[in-house]
Amino acid sequence: MISTLEDYRAFYAEEIRAVAGLRSEVLVHAFATVPRERFLGPGPWKIASLGMNMSQTVRYLATADADPRRVYHNVLISLDESRQLNNGQPSALAAWLDALCLKQGERFVHIGAGVGYYTAIAAEAVGPGGSVLAIEVEPELASRARRNLQPWKNVEVVSGDGSRYDPGPADAIFVNAGVTHPAALWLDRLKPGGRLLYPLTFEAGGAGGKGCMILVKRDGERALVGIHADCLAPLRRRNGAKAASARTANPPRVALSPELEAKATRAREAEAQGAAYVCGCDYETIVRRGAHCT
Numbered sequence: 001m002i003s004t005l006e007d008y009r010a011f012y013a014e015e016i017r018a019v020a021g022l023r024s025e026v027l028v029h030a031f032a033t034v035p036r037e038r039f040l041g042p043g044p045w046k047i048a049s050l051g052m053n054m055s056q057t058v059r060y061l062a063t064a065d066a067d068p069r070r071v072y073h074n075v076l077i078s079l080d081e082s083r084q085l086n087n088g089q090p091s092a093l094a095a096w097l098d099a100l101c102l103k104q105g106e107r108f109v110h111i112g113a114g115v116g117y118y119t120a121i122a123a124e125a126v127g128p129g130g131s132v133l134a135i136e137v138e139p140e141l142a143s144r145a146r147r148n149l150q151p152w153k154n155v156e157v158v159s160g161d162g163s164r165y166d167p168g169p170a171d172a173i174f175v176n177a178g179v180t181h182p183a184a185l186w187l188d189r190l191k192p193g194g195r196l197l198y199p200l201t202f203e204a205g206g207a208g209g210k211g212c213m214i215l216v217k218r219d220g221e222r223a224l225v226g227i228h229a230d231c232l233a234p235l236r237r238r239n240g241a242k243a244a245s246a247r248t249a250n251p252p253r254v255a256l257s258p259e260l261e262a263k264a265t266r267a268r269e270a271e272a273q274g275a276a277y278v279c280g281c282d283y284e285t286i287v288r289r290g291a292h293c294t
């Protein structure tokens with residue numbers, strides 16, 4: 001019978017494994033052990049729900065109480081409702097971290113770390129012999145992340161603009177906020193074999209946008225592996241303005257596979273009609289085709 005907090009975490013981790021198709025045992029273990037409630041602040045918490053309404057309209061429902069077992073579901077949890085800022089959906093973040101194939105001892109950079117929950121998950125994946133740099137533009141969120149991440153001695157949190165802050169050489173960079181193109185700095189800082197994952201955002205829409213997750217691997221030639229995602233929050237400057245590398249009126253064209261181009265077109269058409277483009281199940285397929293984990 002599932003009753004203790006540890007049981008709930010363990011079940012949650014198995015659920016994420018199944019939904020996200022996780023290949024990394026270390027990530028499954030991280031989801032089973034990192035305490036999400038530590039990062040969210042005191043409950044009750046507001047859980048974002050789409051319910052039967054598959055539009056982008058997010059409704060927040062408060063948990064019945066502050067029992068930490070309430071946060072172990074595959075749901076977004078509000079950090080600041082007025083700004084639609086959430087602790088992201090576990091299965092999506094898990095799948096993205098899995099796609100980065102983090103290894104013990106690696107250097108990982110998390111841009112847009114929020115309150116640090118997924119930074120901690122990644123810190124477990126690179127282990128005590130690895131290191132993590134978390135960059136968060138909002139000073140208040142950065143200081144929360146710094147506090148929350150104290151037990152992870154392999155993590156450093158900086159408050160700054162991730163499109164400009166030089167992270168040094170990295171094995172993996174994860175941009176956790178929507179952009180129209182990768183900053184040259186991110187590409188330049190990838191070590192040989194390094195991976196960069198970022199949400200290429202086609203269209204602005206409400207608090208988020210529509211786009212694809214793009215995985216770039218530096219291995220002589222830069223292979224693009226894309227996955228579709230919905231609702232991506234834009235990268236911003238510290239003063240709240242959109243970063244140069246975030247949306248522009250005419251985002252630069254990026255070469256996409258025919259399948260992704262078709263998805264982008266469907267996303268644009270759906271949005272123009274006021275409908276949501278709900279992401280399909282192609283993520284796994286595309287990542288497998290990339291065969292980038294060696």
Ligand SMILES: C[S@@+](CC[C@H](N)C(=O)[O-])C[C@H]1O[C@@H](n2cnc3c(N)ncnc32)[C@H](O)[C@@H]1O
Pocket residue numbers: 086087088111112113114115116117118135136137138141160161162163176177233234235236237238243
């Ligand atoms: C989608 S949220 C990610 C939240 C995080 N995954 C979590 O669960 O707590 C995007 C985050 O990126 C941050 N951000 C936006 N622009 C940024 C920038 N230029 N540099 C660093 N962080 C940025 C936002 O403040 C926000 O915390």
